[in-house]
Amino acid sequence: MSTLPRPIATPDPAPRTGAAVGPRLVTDRRRACVANLVMQAAQTAPSAIALESDTEQMNYRQLVNRALRLANHLTALGVGPDLPVCVCLERSCDFIVASFAVLLAGGAYLPLDPAWPDARLQRIMRDSASSLVITRGKSAARVSGAGHHTLDLDVASKTIERSEPLAEPVTVSRENLAYIIYTSGSTGEPKGVEVTHGNLLNLIFWHRNAFGITSRDRASHLAGIGFDAAGWEIWPHLTAGATVALVDEETRTSAELVCNWLLEKRITVAFVPTIFAETLLDRRWPEKAALRYLLTGGEALHHYPAPDLPFTVVNNYGPTECTVVATSGVIAPTAGAVTPPAPPSIGKPIANLQIRILDDQQRPLPPGQVGEIYISGTGVARGYRNSPQLTAERFLPDPFSVKPGARMYRTGDLGCALPDGQIAFRGRVDSQEQIHGYRVEPDEIVCLLNRHSGVASSAVAARSHGSAKTLVAYVVPREGATLTASALREFVSASLPHYMVPSTFVRLAAWPLNSNGKLDRNALPEPEASNRIEDGGYRAPSTPTEESLVQILQVLLEVERVGADDNFFLLGFHSLLATQVAVRVHERFGIQLGLRHLFEAKTVARLAAELDRQIVEKLNSMSDQEVARYLAR
Numbered sequence: 001m002s003t004l005p006r007p008i009a010t011p012d013p014a015p016r017t018g019a020a021v022g023p024r025l026v027t028d029r030r031r032a033c034v035a036n037l038v039m040q041a042a043q044t045a046p047s048a049i050a051l052e053s054d055t056e057q058m059n060y061r062q063l064v065n066r067a068l069r070l071a072n073h074l075t076a077l078g079v080g081p082d083l084p085v086c087v088c089l090e091r092s093c094d095f096i097v098a099s100f101a102v103l104l105a106g107g108a109y110l111p112l113d114p115a116w117p118d119a120r121l122q123r124i125m126r127d128s129a130s131s132l133v134i135t136r137g138k139s140a141a142r143v144s145g146a147g148h149h150t151l152d153l154d155v156a157s158k159t160i161e162r163s164e165p166l167a168e169p170v171t172v173s174r175e176n177l178a179y180i181i182y183t184s185g186s187t188g189e190p191k192g193v194e195v196t197h198g199n200l201l202n203l204i205f206w207h208r209n210a211f212g213i214t215s216r217d218r219a220s221h222l223a224g225i226g227f228d229a230a231g232w233e234i235w236p237h238l239t240a241g242a243t244v245a246l247v248d249e250e251t252r253t254s255a256e257l258v259c260n261w262l263l264e265k266r267i268t269v270a271f272v273p274t275i276f277a278e279t280l281l282d283r284r285w286p287e288k289a290a291l292r293y294l295l296t297g298g299e300a301l302h303h304y305p306a307p308d309l310p311f312t313v314v315n316n317y318g319p320t321e322c323t324v325v326a327t328s329g330v331i332a333p334t335a336g337a338v339t340p341p342a343p344p345s346i347g348k349p350i351a352n353l354q355i356r357i358l359d360d361q362q363r364p365l366p367p368g369q370v371g372e373i374y375i376s377g378t379g380v381a382r383g384y385r386n387s388p389q390l391t392a393e394r395f396l397p398d399p400f401s402v403k404p405g406a407r408m409y410r411t412g413d414l415g416c417a418l419p420d421g422q423i424a425f426r427g428r429v430d431s432q433e434q435i436h437g438y439r440v441e442p443d444e445i446v447c448l449l450n451r452h453s454g455v456a457s458s459a460v461a462a463r464s465h466g467s468a469k470t471l472v473a474y475v476v477p478r479e480g481a482t483l484t485a486s487a488l489r490e491f492v493s494a495s496l497p498h499y500m501v502p503s504t505f506v507r508l509a510a511w512p513l514n515s516n517g518k519l520d521r522n523a524l525p526e527p528e529a530s531n532r533i534e535d536g537g538y539r540a541p542s543t544p545t546e547e548s549l550v551q552i553l554q555v556l557l558e559v560e561r562v563g564a565d566d567n568f569f570l571l572g573f574h575s576l577l578a579t580q581v582a583v584r585v586h587e588r589f590g591i592q593l594g595l596r597h598l599f600e601a602k603t604v605a606r607l608a609a610e611l612d613r614q615i616v617e618k619l620n621s622m623s624d625q626e627v628a629r630y631l632a633r
Helices: 034-044 060-076 093-104 118-128 138-143 153-162 197-210 229-238 255-264 274-280 388-394 442-449 485-493 544-557 575-589 595-601 604-620 624-632
Strands: 049-052 057-059 084-087 108-111 132-135 149-152 177-183 191-196 218-221 243-246 269-273 293-297 312-317 327-330 353-358 371-377 395-397 407-417 423-428 433-435 438-440 455-465 468-477 504-507
Touching (some): 034 060, 034 229, 057 060, 060 093, 060 153, 084 093, 093 108, 093 229, 118 138, 132 138, 149 153, 177 197, 197 229, 218 229, 229 269, 255 269, 255 274, 255 575, 269 274, 274 293, 353 407, 388 395, 388 407, 433 468, 438 442, 442 455, 442 485, 468 485, 485 504, 544 604, 575 595, 575 604, 595 604
Parallel strands (some): 049 243, 084 108, 108 177, 132 149, 218 269, 269 293, 293 312, 468 504
Antiparallel strands (some): 049 057, 177 191, 312 327, 371 407, 407 423
């Protein structure tokens, strides 16, 4: 049996006293390393389960041994402090092992979601100047190219397994990079946020202290790997010796399935997107549920928890530029209040961060007055990758600090201080939007749309879609151009992830302008039959099953027409609606469609064929009386 290398001892930080409750950060250069904290947890309990999925279970000894061998291979390829390494793998144990290996080698991991279009993957790799990408299988061909080395784990697995493990984590300082996350950019290009070990350690120690994390905890990993919340789900728990459980892809698209999964896996601490949290807060939970904390964030929370929930609900706020979480607060139950007086707050600043509400002259505003949110302290990231001008615009010198070189991040979010010191979120200064938990800069979509040969100019706005938001693209066509919705969607989808693809396209002859000659966004019309860009190849439903499915989808998508051969994902359908479709199909037909069927079918015609097949199968298994009763419904 192999033994683990001895980590450098790093005692848990003691909480401070007084107003600034939080961890005392590690200051020794040799100990300022997230990877070393995971090593320490592995040394304490090597047989404890570190990672768990439906297909794999890995204890801490296995996690460390696999990561150390890969880390040794990475150092031989030149990985070291402040060097970014792209990790293009599905959400999996392998992704966590690879990211851990990069940290052990002293590098900074940069997650690339294989679900992103090739153009976005290539653009990020070029912008980050990464010389190495870790990937496997079909993704290898998509991310290969001049200027960087592609490490295909399927090809190199035997070589890595035969490698000697790295003797100990490469020494890094708190100022060295831990990871880089790319977010939507207003310039039309994604921007990479550089997060240091000091930034990440502050998040880790705050989280562990705030929620009492121990090795007995079981934490969920639901976030997409390109979302900064994924790091929040992983590192605070692995450094504490807890278990990180990975949810499968079908389950993570349904609030109902997520709830059942949390109960089945006895998860004690879970982060879920706001739109899921609001659904879960309305459910009845068993008193003996293992869940202690339900954490949420990413969009404005509107619901309060019921008094009988067996766990604590915590609302969190923070831009990627401030290491995931800047404020956090427990949401108290409403004790049956039908209409709460205001949406839940976003809490108070976490340890070692400060929040200031400033006016347009960057002067402090008194409680109750709305201004822009500025964040300073240990969580403020280094800046944007290879973008000094943008960094200077958003990461400003902190005039309220006596610390040399102190900076504050200008969020572009609006808020106000409440009498009890908590912060109330009041929207955005600019047009940035939160779509399905992802931060989206509409200008990035506009920049891409304007490159289409048939588009003279465009604008993108978010419209309410039930409890969520969808993107609407407004287009002024070039003279003589013929535009179709499917062509525009395919053009955008080639470069942007699914959550940035507009669900609706509206044709305008000219832009509504205000008195200053600028676009009047308030005057942009609502999508309707007279202005919506449609496709010419419409086919009406031709069977009763197709007709029923079209009716269901038209209501849920809030569109007037869905063709039998239309790709409903290109009409604004997304994973969060899948469960609602399945429920309505079951109510109407008595058939339990799996989410897999929706994702595979993509059109009403194919989904109707699958539904008809299941109906015939059901009828064949029934008696004559049962058939009669079924048909009568």
